[in-house]
Amino acid sequence: MPDILSNLDALQREITNSDFDAVIAMSPENVPYTSGVLLWTQRFIRDRLALVVWPKDGEPTFITATNEEGYVREKTWIQDVRGYVQHRSSPIQVLAEVLREKGLSAGRIGIEPGYLSAEHYSELTSTLPEAQFLSCESLFSKVRMIKTPAELEVLTRGAVATEHALMATYSTVNTGESERNLVARLGGNILQSGAELPAFLYLTVGSNTGHAHPDPTPLQVSEGDLIKTDCGGYFSGYYSDIGRTAVVGKASPEQRSIYDRLMEVHRATIAAMQPGTPASGVFEVAAQGYRDVDIPFNLAFAGHGVGLYIHEAPMLAADDHTVLQPNMFFAVETRVRWPGQQGFHIEDMIVIRDQGPEVVTTFMDTDQLMVL
Amino acid sequence: MPDILSNLDALQREITNSDFDAVIAMSPENVPYTSGVLLWTQRFIRDRLALVVWPKDGEPTFITATNEEGYVREKTWIQDVRGYVQHRSSPIQVLAEVLREKGLSAGRIGIEPGYLSAEHYSELTSTLPEAQFLSCESLFSKVRMIKTPAELEVLTRGAVATEHALMATYSTVNTGESERNLVARLGGNILQSGAELPAFLYLTVGSNTGHAHPDPTPLQVSEGDLIKTDCGGYFSGYYSDIGRTAVVGKASPEQRSIYDRLMEVHRATIAAMQPGTPASGVFEVAAQGYRDVDIPFNLAFAGHGVGLYIHEAPMLAADDHTVLQPNMFFAVETRVRWPGQQGFHIEDMIVIRDQGPEVVTTFMDTDQLMVL
Numbered sequence: 001m002p003d004i005l006s007n008l009d010a011l012q013r014e015i016t017n018s019d020f021d022a023v024i025a026m027s028p029e030n031v032p033y034t035s036g037v038l039l040w041t042q043r044f045i046r047d048r049l050a051l052v053v054w055p056k057d058g059e060p061t062f063i064t065a066t067n068e069e070g071y072v073r074e075k076t077w078i079q080d081v082r083g084y085v086q087h088r089s090s091p092i093q094v095l096a097e098v099l100r101e102k103g104l105s106a107g108r109i110g111i112e113p114g115y116l117s118a119e120h121y122s123e124l125t126s127t128l129p130e131a132q133f134l135s136c137e138s139l140f141s142k143v144r145m146i147k148t149p150a151e152l153e154v155l156t157r158g159a160v161a162t163e164h165a166l167m168a169t170y171s172t173v174n175t176g177e178s179e180r181n182l183v184a185r186l187g188g189n190i191l192q193s194g195a196e197l198p199a200f201l202y203l204t205v206g207s208n209t210g211h212a213h214p215d216p217t218p219l220q221v222s223e224g225d226l227i228k229t230d231c232g233g234y235f236s237g238y239y240s241d242i243g244r245t246a247v248v249g250k251a252s253p254e255q256r257s258i259y260d261r262l263m264e265v266h267r268a269t270i271a272a273m274q275p276g277t278p279a280s281g282v283f284e285v286a287a288q289g290y291r292d293v294d295i296p297f298n299l300a301f302a303g304h305g306v307g308l309y310i311h312e313a314p315m316l317a318a319d320d321h322t323v324l325q326p327n328m329f330f331a332v333e334t335r336v337r338w339p340g341q342q343g344f345h346i347e348d349m350i351v352i353r354d355q356g357p358e359v360v361t362t363f364m365d366t367d368q369l370m371v372l
Numbered sequence: 373m374p375d376i377l378s379n380l381d382a383l384q385r386e387i388t389n390s391d392f393d394a395v396i397a398m399s400p401e402n403v404p405y406t407s408g409v410l411l412w413t414q415r416f417i418r419d420r421l422a423l424v425v426w427p428k429d430g431e432p433t434f435i436t437a438t439n440e441e442g443y444v445r446e447k448t449w450i451q452d453v454r455g456y457v458q459h460r461s462s463p464i465q466v467l468a469e470v471l472r473e474k475g476l477s478a479g480r481i482g483i484e485p486g487y488l489s490a491e492h493y494s495e496l497t498s499t500l501p502e503a504q505f506l507s508c509e510s511l512f513s514k515v516r517m518i519k520t521p522a523e524l525e526v527l528t529r530g531a532v533a534t535e536h537a538l539m540a541t542y543s544t545v546n547t548g549e550s551e552r553n554l555v556a557r558l559g560g561n562i563l564q565s566g567a568e569l570p571a572f573l574y575l576t577v578g579s580n581t582g583h584a585h586p587d588p589t590p591l592q593v594s595e596g597d598l599i600k601t602d603c604g605g606y607f608s609g610y611y612s613d614i615g616r617t618a619v620v621g622k623a624s625p626e627q628r629s630i631y632d633r634l635m636e637v638h639r640a641t642i643a644a645m646q647p648g649t650p651a652s653g654v655f656e657v658a659a660q661g662y663r664d665v666d667i668p669f670n671l672a673f674a675g676h677g678v679g680l681y682i683h684e685a686p687m688l689a690a691d692d693h694t695v696l697q698p699n700m701f702f703a704v705e706t707r708v709r710w711p712g713q714q715g716f717h718i719e720d721m722i723v724i725r726d727q728g729p730e731v732v733t734t735f736m737d738t739d740q741l742m743v744l
Binding site: 038043044045047070074085087088113120185187191194196200202213216236298299311 | 413440488555570585588609672
């Protein structure tokens with residue numbers, strides 16, 4: 001991440017207006033959001049904690065494993081960087097020391113209890129028994145869910161690049177080719193399209209389309225097979241997430257009928273995404289849409305906010321009443337699956353504008369079931 | 373994961389001989405290890421818990437989000453599978469119900485406090501106030517660190533395939549090519565070599581080699597530049613992890629000298645990996661090796677066990693006194709970095725045999741600094 005894409009002023013305002021004496025960014029999302037440094041290893045080496053301590057008054061501190069310290073110092077705008085040697089000293093002890101230095105050992109400290117492990121939490125509370133630790137997750141998500149122009153640029157670039165990568169893959173499908181081979185080509189295309197890394201590559205063929213997130217298999221493409229993809233990559237650390245379903249050779253009337261009905265639901269869901277509508281209201285429109293076209297729907301959400309985390313606020317789900325606002329960025333996914341038989345998945349990325357929802361992923365047309 | 377690669381008999385024995393009434397697999401490693409089902413989404417959708425409850429007596433239960441339920445039912449050997457709808461019901465409540473059914477609501481329950489979030493832990497302890505929750509992480513890691521023949525086959529295949537992918541990338545480097553482009557090609561090659569997904573692609577050029585895990589940049593390859601790579605993929609869900617350093621055109625005497633001295637340390641570290649030696653003893657040999665050849669060393673470990681997690685027991689670190697045994701599988705990494713200037717990294721994968729360490733990654737010779 002070369003520059004600060006995030007809205008640090010809004011974050012500072014939220015902290016100033018909160019009851020917290022300090023908030024601590026802990027997750028692989030909030031650490032880059034606050035510091036401008038994307039630490040890749042945070043995403044798969046869980047025990048290598050990175051922490052940004054952001055006091056209500058005064059300067060923030062970045063705590064990192066020494067392996068990453070040189071990189072952090074080069075990339076972050078934060079002046080006070082402290083290293084700890086993994087397997088020799090504990091990041092929680094460094095954190096406690098920093099909080100004591102800032103006079104906050106009995107303060108109200110915002111943490112991320114949905115991310116921090118029970119083990120580290122227990123070490124933290126026993127090291128600073130007089131502090132009060134409370135969740136500051138909603139503070140972060142409130143700021144993060146309104147994307148900055150720079151974030152929208154990165155998210156849009158990633159979404160469109162992923163569409164191009166998927167189109168390049170679908171355009172070159174051959175019967176007899178294995179699912180595994182198609183997945184490999186898709187991943188390569190996502191990398192060539194500018195991602196730092198593919199994030200997920202759920203491309204399935206034939207009866208495997210009935211599953212959401214299976215392993216790639218040696219199953220070969222046959223005439224008449226559905227090919228269903230839900231894929232994404234990391235672009236400057238931000239996720240892309242798109243889905244497209246196609247058929248090889250010729251679509252059956254049943255395949256066309258399911259697809260067309262699903263597209264009705266998809267269009268209705270997107271049309272409901274007006275500024276001022278609660279996320280749960282969009283979910284209800286989607287749920288009603290499935291009922292109207294007689295497609296079973298027992299899934300938990302109709303889409304989700306996307307950014308540095310794959311599912312971020314707001315969730316288009318029954319329990320999320322967040323009101324949609326301009327500059328929110330979503331993946332809207334309309335899908336049906338019969339495990340072991342077949343499945344369909346249409347997923348677009350959408351930015352909320354003052355005047356309504358704008359579909360970003362228009363390169364691969366979804367109006368009709370694509371025939372390869 | 374088509375078959376059970378793991379050692380369920382050994383796991384059952386450990387549970388039988390333990391004080392636990394049940395252990396609960398929670399992490400993206402222990403869930404596939406116990407169930408035979410790799411849930412990819414566990415690795416990046418943290419809030420979508422999957423749990424395997426394994427009682428000392430009786431049959432295990434698999435708790436999964438309904439999104440994954442069909443796949444789980446098709447793949448696992450576990451008969452009792454329970455689904456929960458995310459954003460509507462809590463997996464912790466389902467877990468509590470299962471423990472009550474099994475008569476264990478006041479039992480001694482093994483959990484993974486290094487993985488379970490503070491939030492879920494708090495929900496669990498308040499829902500079942502009479503149960504005792506204790507870490508069973510060492511029970512799992514004791515079993516997992518001795519690889520089965522099937523696991524060794526997968527790990528070896530992944531290691532060698534990753535080496536081939538890196539060789540294919542290094543073999544086609546052109547001056548003027550960007551770091552970003554090389555990273556994309558490496559990822560594509562890892563996919564083509566049979567990985568489900570690349571896991572990490574730290575390929576750096578020139579002054580960027582001074583960092584461990586940076587973002588790929590537009591920096592172009594010039595004559596005389598070092599190229600340093602630390603990369604890996606997922607193969608049947610297991611990690612590969614290798615590292616190689618090369619130079620473009622012609623090596624300077626200083627580059628050769630650093631590389632040759634590093635290789636001395638690398639050879640000495642590997643030679644120390646005899647069955648019966650403690651992991652900390654291998655670390656000491658490495659640390660002494662760096663001192664002997666006058667290369668700075670302030671890193672936390674000289675290598676690590678590898679399997680379903682990237683850093684698993686034993687760690688070749690000062691605080692890990694686990695004794696090396698046959699069928700352990702390691703990544704041994706010997707490296708030095710001067711941030712903003714240059715760095716070198718040599719990493720091999722090694723299996724411990726009765727008669728000593730066996731290097732698995734012999735395709736790309738490390739004896740001398742490779743010239744591209």
